[in-house]
Amino acid sequence: QITLKESGPTLVKPTQTLTLTCTFSGFSLSTSGVGVGWIRQPPGKALEWLALIYWDDDKRYSPSLKSRLTITKDTSKNQVVLTMTNMDPVDTATYFCAHRGYNWNLFDYWGQGTLVTVSS
Amino acid sequence: DIQMTQSPSSLSASVGDRVTITCRASQGISNSLAWYQQKPGKAPKLLLYAASRLESGVPSRFSGSGSGTDYTLTISSLQPEDFASYYCQQYYNVPTFGQGTKLEIK
Numbered sequence: 001q002i003t004l005k006e007s008g009p010t011l012v013k014p015t016q017t018l019t020l021t022c023t024f025s026g027f028s029l030s031t032s033g034v035g036v037g038w039i040r041q042p043p044g045k046a047l048e049w050l051a052l053i054y055w056d057d058d059k060r061y062s063p064s065l066k067s068r069l070t071i072t073k074d075t076s077k078n079q080v081v082l083t084m085t086n087m088d089p090v091d092t093a094t095y096f097c098a099h100r101g102y103n104w105n106l107f108d109y110w111g112q113g114t115l116v117t118v119s120s
Numbered sequence: 121d122i123q124m125t126q127s128p129s130s131l132s133a134s135v136g137d138r139v140t141i142t143c144r145a146s147q148g149i150s151n152s153l154a155w156y157q158q159k160p161g162k163a164p165k166l167l168l169y170a171a172s173r174l175e176s177g178v179p180s181r182f183s184g185s186g187s188g189t190d191y192t193l194t195i196s197s198l199q200p201e202d203f204a205s206y207y208c209q210q211y212y213n214v215p216t217f218g219q220g221t222k223l224e225i226k
Contacts, residue, residue, distance in 0.1 A: 047207055049209075060214055101166065105214075106154040107154075110165075112163055
């Protein structure tokens, strides 16, 4: 049974760096084909893909946010960490982590999401 | 980026209706398309992938079709639990989502 859960601060100040952790179970990020992605959703708005990390430590980032994002994995802890620098109020959103499905860059299992508010 | 244009943005329908949601990609995506359902306050749920493959456990009233740049999600007979938002996502290139369709009860 695959589960994922996001954790991190609920409130960050503008210009600060956000660090979110995705803790998962039911799969290993050392298995060929496996990946974990981050997706966010501002209140009342659409989903936006942010980043993806693969079993072989390859990484992909949203072109529009690439300069601000870093994704890393700790296979021994079953965790994936996303950092986003220079946070702004427009980054207020629910942040989801999700399991890469069927060896394609789609997402078949999702965490519950965590709401991050950016405000001074 | 490949842009995904989803239509309509909102839709009112009744239980038992047949509804269709369309997604158009800015370039061909070779059936690399997934559809998700999202209910308020919940994570998205994968419904279909590879344009027409039904995810395990998803009712057969959901179907997908299309090719090239144009894809559709069809719900053959709406059930009360189907009123939700729906998103398409291409995975031909770095993932991008459509803007969503909110399906409301008429």
